[in-house]
Amino acid sequence: MRCISADSKNRLYFYLGLLVIYAVLAIAPAFAQQDATDVDYRPFPKIGSRSAAWIAAQLHLLFGSFILGVPMFAVVIEFVGMRTKDKRYDKMAQEFIKLCMGAFSTTALLGGVLVFVLIWCYPQVMNRLTGIFGPTMIFYVILFFGETFTLYLYSYGWDRMQGAVSKMWHLFLGVLLNVFGTAIMFVSNAWLTYQTSPAIMGPDHKPIALHDEETGEFIGTLWQAVNNYTWMPVNIHRLIGNIAFGGAIVGAYSAFRFLVAKTKEDRAHYDWMGYTGNFIALCGLIPLPFAGYWLGREIYMFNNTMGINMMGSLFSWLFIIQAVMIGVLFIGANYYLWSGMTRIKGGEIYARYRPYMIAIIVLCVAIWMTPRTLIMSPKEMAAMGGTNHPLVGFFGLMTAKNTAVNIIILATFLSFLFYRRSGKAPTVGWRKIGNISIAAVLGLAVAAIIAIGLAGFKVESDFRVNVLTPVQVLIALAVMIAVTVTDLVMYRKAMRSNDINWGQMTDRSQYVLILLAITFTSLMGLMGYARSGLRENWHIFGVMPDTSPDAFTPLLGDAVNVIAVIMVIFFALVGFIFWIGLWGDKKKAERATVTAEVGVGDD
Amino acid sequence: MNKRLSLFTRCLILFLLVWLFLRFFIGGVWSVPLPASVIAMYVVLILLAILVHVSVEDDRFREFLRPIKETLIDDDKKIRRIALGTLIPLVLLGFTFSKVSTKADPPAALRTAHPAPPAELKYGDKVIGLTQEVENPFRHLEKDDKEAFKAHAENGRRVYYQNCFYCHGDDLDGEGHFAHGLNPLPANFQDPGIIPNFQESFFFWRISKGGPGLPPAATPWDSAMPVWEDHLTEEEIWDVIIFLSEYTGYKPRTFGEADH
Numbered sequence: 001m002r003c004i005s006a007d008s009k010n011r012l013y014f015y016l017g018l019l020v021i022y023a024v025l026a027i028a029p030a031f032a033q034q035d036a037t038d039v040d041y042r043p044f045p046k047i048g049s050r051s052a053a054w055i056a057a058q059l060h061l062l063f064g065s066f067i068l069g070v071p072m073f074a075v076v077i078e079f080v081g082m083r084t085k086d087k088r089y090d091k092m093a094q095e096f097i098k099l100c101m102g103a104f105s106t107t108a109l110l111g112g113v114l115v116f117v118l119i120w121c122y123p124q125v126m127n128r129l130t131g132i133f134g135p136t137m138i139f140y141v142i143l144f145f146g147e148t149f150t151l152y153l154y155s156y157g158w159d160r161m162q163g164a165v166s167k168m169w170h171l172f173l174g175v176l177l178n179v180f181g182t183a184i185m186f187v188s189n190a191w192l193t194y195q196t197s198p199a200i201m202g203p204d205h206k207p208i209a210l211h212d213e214e215t216g217e218f219i220g221t222l223w224q225a226v227n228n229y230t231w232m233p234v235n236i237h238r239l240i241g242n243i244a245f246g247g248a249i250v251g252a253y254s255a256f257r258f259l260v261a262k263t264k265e266d267r268a269h270y271d272w273m274g275y276t277g278n279f280i281a282l283c284g285l286i287p288l289p290f291a292g293y294w295l296g297r298e299i300y301m302f303n304n305t306m307g308i309n310m311m312g313s314l315f316s317w318l319f320i321i322q323a324v325m326i327g328v329l330f331i332g333a334n335y336y337l338w339s340g341m342t343r344i345k346g347g348e349i350y351a352r353y354r355p356y357m358i359a360i361i362v363l364c365v366a367i368w369m370t371p372r373t374l375i376m377s378p379k380e381m382a383a384m385g386g387t388n389h390p391l392v393g394f395f396g397l398m399t400a401k402n403t404a405v406n407i408i409i410l411a412t413f414l415s416f417l418f419y420r421r422s423g424k425a426p427t428v429g430w431r432k433i434g435n436i437s438i439a440a441v442l443g444l445a446v447a448a449i450i451a452i453g454l455a456g457f458k459v460e461s462d463f464r465v466n467v468l469t470p471v472q473v474l475i476a477l478a479v480m481i482a483v484t485v486t487d488l489v490m491y492r493k494a495m496r497s498n499d500i501n502w503g504q505m506t507d508r509s510q511y512v513l514i515l516l517a518i519t520f521t522s523l524m525g526l527m528g529y530a531r532s533g534l535r536e537n538w539h540i541f542g543v544m545p546d547t548s549p550d551a552f553t554p555l556l557g558d559a560v561n562v563i564a565v566i567m568v569i570f571f572a573l574v575g576f577i578f579w580i581g582l583w584g585d586k587k588k589a590e591r592a593t594v595t596a597e598v599g600v601g602d603d
Numbered sequence: 604m605n606k607r608l609s610l611f612t613r614c615l616i617l618f619l620l621v622w623l624f625l626r627f628f629i630g631g632v633w634s635v636p637l638p639a640s641v642i643a644m645y646v647v648l649i650l651l652a653i654l655v656h657v658s659v660e661d662d663r664f665r666e667f668l669r670p671i672k673e674t675l676i677d678d679d680k681k682i683r684r685i686a687l688g689t690l691i692p693l694v695l696l697g698f699t700f701s702k703v704s705t706k707a708d709p710p711a712a713l714r715t716a717h718p719a720p721p722a723e724l725k726y727g728d729k730v731i732g733l734t735q736e737v738e739n740p741f742r743h744l745e746k747d748d749k750e751a752f753k754a755h756a757e758n759g760r761r762v763y764y765q766n767c768f769y770c771h772g773d774d775l776d777g778e779g780h781f782a783h784g785l786n787p788l789p790a791n792f793q794d795p796g797i798i799p800n801f802q803e804s805f806f807f808w809r810i811s812k813g814g815p816g817l818p819p820a821a822t823p824w825d826s827a828m829p830v831w832e833d834h835l836t837e838e839e840i841w842d843v844i845i846f847l848s849e850y851t852g853y854k855p856r857t858f859g860e861a862d863h
Contacts, residue, residue: 304735304802308719312800314820316715327648331655338659355656362652366645372796376638377711378786383636387716387788388796391634392641397796460854461799508658 017105018148021112040124041548049121050550051562056114058528058566059573062245062521063107065238068181069246070100071151073280075174082167092273096250097155102577104151122548125539132218132225133191140187147180182239189234190226195540196531197229197302205301211543229302233295234531240291244284245520251277252517253578255510260582268503271343274513278336281516282416285329286409290473297465299534303541306534315530317556320371323401325523327365330408332516334361337415339509343501347422361411364404372396399456402469406449406476410442413480417487424494434490438483445479521570525563533559610663611670614653621649640711714787717801718821720808726837731807738857739803739841752845759846762839770827775850785827798853806844806855810835 044052074096081089119126130137154173161170199207200220207229210220218225254274261267300307309315338354341347370392381387394400428434452472456464535541537551545551554562608616625645630636657667674680674687724734731737744752764773770789772778777791790797798806808816814826831840848855 305719305722308717308801308805309820312717313715313719331651335655335659338655342660351660354659358652358656362648366648369644369648370641373714373716374638375640375711377708379708380636380638380711381786381788382783384638387714388791388794389635389637389641391629392637393794393796457795461856462854464799506658506661506664508664 014101014105014152017108021108021144042121042123043549044117044121048550049117049548050554052117053114053121054532054562055566055569056110056117058525058563059570060107060110060114061528062524062566062570063103063110063573064185065242065245065524066249067100067103067107068185069242069244069284070096070250071154071174071177071181072243073246074100075171075178077276078174079171082171088269088272092276094158095273097151097158099250099253099577099581101151101155102581103574104148106573106577122539125544128540128544129191129195132194132222135222136187136190136226140184143180143184143187147177147184150177150180185238185242186231186235189238190228190231192532193230193234194225194228195538196535197299198225198540198543199229199302200224200227201229201301207302209542216543230295230298233291233298237288237291237295240284240288241524242284244281244288245524247277247280247282247284248517248520249277249574251281251513253277255513256578257582258505258510259507264503271502271505274510275340278333278513278516281520282333282412285333286412289326289405293469306541309536310530310534314536314553315533316372318526318530318559320369321556321560322523322526323369325519325526326405327369328519329516329523330412331361331365332512332519334358334412334415336509336512336516337412337419339506339512341419341422342506343504344419344422345501346424347419350418350422353418357411357415361408364408364411367395367404368401368408370395394457397457399453399464399468402456402472403449403453406472407446409476410446410449410479413483414442417483420487421491423500424491424496426490426494428490428493431490434486438486441479441483445475448475518567518571521567522563525566526560529554529559529563609670610657610667614657614667618646618649618653622646638711714823715821716787718818720805721818724804724808726807726811726840727832731837734802734804734808737804737807739807739844741838741841741845742803755842756845756849758839759842759844759849762835762843763846766831766834767843775847787826789828792847792851792853795853798848798851798855801856803841803844803855806847807840810840810843 041049043049047055074093077089077096078093081087081093150173154170154177157170157173161167197207198211199209202208210218210224210228212219251274254270254277258267258270258274261270296307296310299310311319334357338351341350373387373396374389374392376384388396395404426434449472452468452475456468459468533553536553537546538544539546622642625637625642658664674683720734722734724731724737741752741755744755763771763775768779770777770779770781770785771792772782772789775792777789777793779789782789792798809828811830811832813830814824814828815830817824817826835843844855
């Protein structure tokens with residue numbers, strides 16, 4: 001009896017998924033056309049149109065983020081493998097892409113579902129958007145073809161294209177895959193950012209509307225609609241976010257495999273892979289707040305009311321939850337790094353700094369999380385003598401928060417530095433001076449960041465927003481770069497006391513990896529609600545009002561419920577894909593043992 | 604000393620010390636009491652920090668858990684078991700009771716202190732312009748005609764001490780003699796989180812429309828801030844805004860200017 005191997009099963013699903021999405025893409029315009037004449041809205045049964053579109057869109061986005069993020073670092077890792085001639089890197093990159101393949105058809109399917117829901121429930125909106133963005137939608141389909149086939153070649157050609165020359169071609173395919181993926185995201189970002197900010201930036205940052213004030217008729221060009229206020233900031237924010245998210249999910253996958261691993265080799269392999277995933281997630285996480293800051297600024301400039309709604313009013317509590325999540329991310333990431341030091345002989349010497357680092361990070365997280373408007377009863381308010389606490393009230397201001405987050409980032413960087421140094425001893429003659437100057441530079445940077453933060457309470461907010469905050473960020477970035485370079489030189493010819501005992505990790509640290517992935521996912525869910533909710537009762541802000549029964553902005557509590565449902569579905573699907581992957585590996589392992597036995601018999 | 608106290612006990616002491624510090628030191632000795640929600644948040648954080656510290660390494664984690672295990676299993680810890688077995692449910696009972704018992708004071712509320720202004724800035728029914736774009740018509744005098752600017756600030760001072768200081772205080776710190784009868788409390792303009800964070804048009808809107816003009820997002824709409832457009836002219840409102848920023852030294856937010 002021949003059974004279908006997991007590989008060909010995967011391929012089967014992949015093709016089926018593709019077929020469905022192509023069918024959807026082919027029929028979709030016809031649907032949209034038909035509807036142009038009559039109804040404005042059709043209700044989605046039971047859960048309502050808003051929830052249906054919301055769930056489909058957010059799930060599609062989570063999967064999409066994963067399959068766009070993973071190839072970015074997979075190519076880099078493959079390249080590292082080629083340069084260092086270390087097969088392990090190549091194998092890891094391949095494993096990442098396999099996960100990507102598993103998620104690809106699900107992404108496409110969810111995209112199809114989303115298109116169907118939108119066309120069914122919101123025909124007029126879709127009609128209007130297709131009217132403006134029609135050509136980009138065709139472009140999107142072409143890009144999608146490109147993405148599909150490059151991913152296909154890249155993944156299935158992996159084992160075959162291992163020769164010196166064909167490896168270069170293979171890498172080229174990987175880069176091409178990323179070009180397609182990024183382009184796809186940029187195109188679809190144009191549609192939704194246009195809905196939020198249908199205007200372009202004119203001279204002196206004043207928005208220029210793309211619509212006739214009286215009739216609401218579109219009077220701009222396609223490129224203007226694409227290149228609207230928030231397009232680029234959202235592009236960059238999502239690009240970086242995808243890397244972080246991809247890393248986090250891959251980390252969770254590795255943690256899962258680590259926890260179920262039966263052999264020592266497997267544990268070692270997945271420990272290493274989880275470490276890599278977490279490292280990638282951190283690399284994405286650190287610049288993410290800065291990209292978010294830019295996006296927020298752009299939203300303020302497009303429409304001040306929208307900006308105040310986001311940070312000061314309608315969504316301000318959401319940003320408190322976001323702050324809590326980001327606090328969890330940083331504490332979790334540090335926890336994982338510190339756990340990692342226990343598997344390196346010689347890492348113990350850094351353990352004595354840990355309590356202080358925890359104290360600093362927790363203190364900063366506390367400042368970072370303290371809301372501007374405290375939750376309190378009238379009695380408590382009376383006892384406090386005002387709405388703001390004379391001490392803690394200052395923590396609620398942006399200047400305190402920016403200071404805190406910069407210090408958290410530097411502390412996390414220091415954890416990483418300790419991790420890197422664990423088990424190694426520098427041999428260069430100037431190591432003492434080197435260490436002292438690194439410590440001094442870090443200390444001075446923290447002092448400077450705090451001083452600037454304190455000044456921020458006094459100065460005009462324009463000066464703070466445009467000068468002080470960027471300077472704080474630049475100090476943190478410059479110090480991280482300078483210290484990394486010094487450290488690299490110092491440890492280039494370091495003595496290694498011992499290698500890393502991959503696989504000697506606590507199970508707890510693996511659960512932390514999974515927690516990080518969950519936190520990332522919920523953050524994306526929350527921010528999705530904010531990004532979309534900022535439009536309030538508009539399909540296209542200020543141009544096309546939402547007149548359906550779903551036009552209201554859901555309360556934070558309701559939104560969190562929907563996001564929770566989305567997360568459960570997402571992790572169920574992802575878990576299924578991971579599980580299928582496990583299954584394929586088992587088959588392979590069995591086959592390997594069988595052939596080995598046969599081989600023995602033949603001898 | 605350290606030898607005799609187990610890691611668990613030391614952590615427990617640290618935890619209690621932090622709580623005492625937040626609850627009684629900050630709340631009594633140093634400053635005014637913190638709301639319960641803030642204390643809860645900080646206490647959870649310190650708990651997290653302790654757990655992180657003790658659980659990174661296996662050895663330390665085992666040491667931390669040892670007293671718990673001993674209490675649960677060892678034969679000679681029977682008294683401790685019984686004591687904890689009664690104490691913990693009692694504490695939980697007390698906690699639950701304090702949550703469900705009927706209280707006289709209203710519950711804690713999430714309040715949006717600074718709701719977003721409407722897109723159009725109005726004085727009465729007259730549209731002045733887009734909130735985002737309107738500037739204080741007398742602001743430019745600060746550069747162009749210092750004397751005239753001073754006159755506007757002086758007029759603002761008159762307006763303030765005739766109308767606002769009852770609530771917002773003679774030092775603009777929200778400590779007026781009516782203040783403590785009000786909930787929400789009048790704004791404290793000396794707070795660095797108010798004037799620097801908003802444009803002058805925002806304050807024009809808040810002053811002209813007052814509490815009754817609060818938008819839907821600003822529940823529970825119970826502000827005592829009066830509707831000043833019924834009593835003051837447009838110019839008087841702009842003048843009092845100038846006074847607020849001159850007196851406190853805080854400049855209202857503008858957009859884009861510092862870019863050049």
